[in-house]
Amino acid sequence: MACFPMIKTEERMTSLHASRSENEPDFQQRDLTLFKILSPHVCRALAISEMLDIRAIRSEMLENTLNGLxxxxxxxxxxxxxxxxxxxxxxxxxxxxxxxxxxxxxxxxxxxxxxxxxxxxxxxxxxxxxxxxxxxxxxxxxxxxxxxxxxxxxxxxxxxxxxxxxxxxxxxxxxxDPVQATCMPGEAFAKLHGLTGGELRVLLALSQGLSGTEAADMLGISEPTIRTHLQHIFSKTGTSKQLDLLQLLHHSTPPIRTLEPAH
Missing domain, CATH: 3.30.450 (Beta-Lactamase)
Structure with a gap:
C-alpha cells in the first residue's frame, strides 16, 4: 500500500491510498515518484474545494440572517x-x-x-x-x-x-420604516427589569395605545390598580413618564421580522 495525507484539520483527516494484492508486484521507485508528483495537485484541488464549500456555507448563513431582519x-x-x-x-x-x-x-x-x-x-x-x-x-x-x-x-x-x-x-x-411594528420582547423585557406578570400585561396594553381606562377594561382590573402597576414599572425601569417607558420598550424591540405562517 502507498498513501499520502490530503487534508488534516482538527475535525477530520483525509488521505489517498493505492494498494496491490499479494499476487501483484510491489510498488517500485517509479510508482512512488509518480505518486509524489500527483500528490500536491490532488491536495491543492481539495483545498480549493474545501475553501469554496466553506465560503458557500458562510454566504448562505449570512443571507439567511439578513433575510430575518x-x-x-x-x-x-x-x-x-x-x-x-x-x-x-x-x-x-x-x-x-x-x-x-x-x-x-x-x-x-x-x-x-x-x-x-x-x-x-x-x-x-x-x-x-x-x-x-x-x-x-x-x-x-x-x-x-x-x-x-x-x-x-x-x-x-x-x-x-x-x-x-x-x-x-x-x-x-x-x-x-420608523413606524413598522415588530413583535414586542415582552417576556425578555420583563425578566430584564424584574416585572411581574401583571405589570407586563399592563405595559403591553399601554404600548398598544390604550388609555388607562381602556387598559383596565381590557384586563378586567380597576384604574387604581393600573396606576399602581405603572408606578412599580417606573421604579423598576428607571423611568418617570409613560412616554419614556414606551420608548424604552420600543428600543428593546428586536430588529427581526415576524415569520409568515406556512401555507
Missing part, C-alpha cells in the same frame, strides 16, 4: 450598483412608494432624498470612509407621507475580502 438591507458596490438585497429590501422595492431600482441602483422617488443618498453613498464608498465617516442617516420620504430612514455603513477593505467578498460589497444601506 425587519430593515431592508442593500449591499452596494463602489459604483453604487446593488449586489445584494434581502427579503425586506425586495418588499420595499415592490411597494415602490419611496424607492425604486433603476439600472440596479437605489433611486428614491423624492429628488432631495435622491441627491442626499447619492452623496452619502459616494462618501461611504471611499477607502478611508471607515476611519473618517461617522453615522450617516438619510431621510427617504414617500409621496403620501411616511417613508424610510436609510443608515449607511461603509464596509472595511479587510471585510470586503472576507465574508462580504462573495457580494463584492463596498457599502451596506439599511432601510428602516
Amino acid at each position: 425587519v430593515a431592508g438591507v442593500f449591499l452596494t458596490a463602489r459604483d453604487g450598483h446593488v449586489v445584494y438585497l434581502n427579503h425586506a429590501a425586495e418588499c420595499q422595492i415592490k411597494m415602490g412608494n419611496a424607492i425604486h431600482l433603476v439600472n440596479n441602483r437605489i433611486v428614491p422617488t423624492d429628488l432631495a432624498a435622491r441627491n442626499a443618498l447619492a452623496k452619502a453613498m459616494k462618501e461611504a464608498a471611499r477607502d478611508d470612509a471607515v476611519r473618517n465617516m461617522g453615522e450617516h442617516f438619510v431621510a427617504i420620504p414617500a409621496g403620501f407621507g411616511g417613508g424610510y430612514v436609510a443608515t449607511l455603513l461603509p464596509i472595511e477593505s479587510t471585510q470586503r475580502h472576507g465574508i462580504f467578498a462573495s457580494f463584492a460589497a463596498s457599502v451596506a444601506v439599511f432601510m428602516q
Whole structure:
C-alpha cells in the first residue's frame, strides 16, 4: 500500500491510498515518484474545494440572517450598483412608494432624498470612509407621507475580502420604516427589569395605545390598580413618564421580522 495525507484539520483527516494484492508486484521507485508528483495537485484541488464549500456555507448563513431582519438591507458596490438585497429590501422595492431600482441602483422617488443618498453613498464608498465617516442617516420620504430612514455603513477593505467578498460589497444601506411594528420582547423585557406578570400585561396594553381606562377594561382590573402597576414599572425601569417607558420598550424591540405562517 502507498498513501499520502490530503487534508488534516482538527475535525477530520483525509488521505489517498493505492494498494496491490499479494499476487501483484510491489510498488517500485517509479510508482512512488509518480505518486509524489500527483500528490500536491490532488491536495491543492481539495483545498480549493474545501475553501469554496466553506465560503458557500458562510454566504448562505449570512443571507439567511439578513433575510430575518425587519430593515431592508442593500449591499452596494463602489459604483453604487446593488449586489445584494434581502427579503425586506425586495418588499420595499415592490411597494415602490419611496424607492425604486433603476439600472440596479437605489433611486428614491423624492429628488432631495435622491441627491442626499447619492452623496452619502459616494462618501461611504471611499477607502478611508471607515476611519473618517461617522453615522450617516438619510431621510427617504414617500409621496403620501411616511417613508424610510436609510443608515449607511461603509464596509472595511479587510471585510470586503472576507465574508462580504462573495457580494463584492463596498457599502451596506439599511432601510428602516420608523413606524413598522415588530413583535414586542415582552417576556425578555420583563425578566430584564424584574416585572411581574401583571405589570407586563399592563405595559403591553399601554404600548398598544390604550388609555388607562381602556387598559383596565381590557384586563378586567380597576384604574387604581393600573396606576399602581405603572408606578412599580417606573421604579423598576428607571423611568418617570409613560412616554419614556414606551420608548424604552420600543428600543428593546428586536430588529427581526415576524415569520409568515406556512401555507
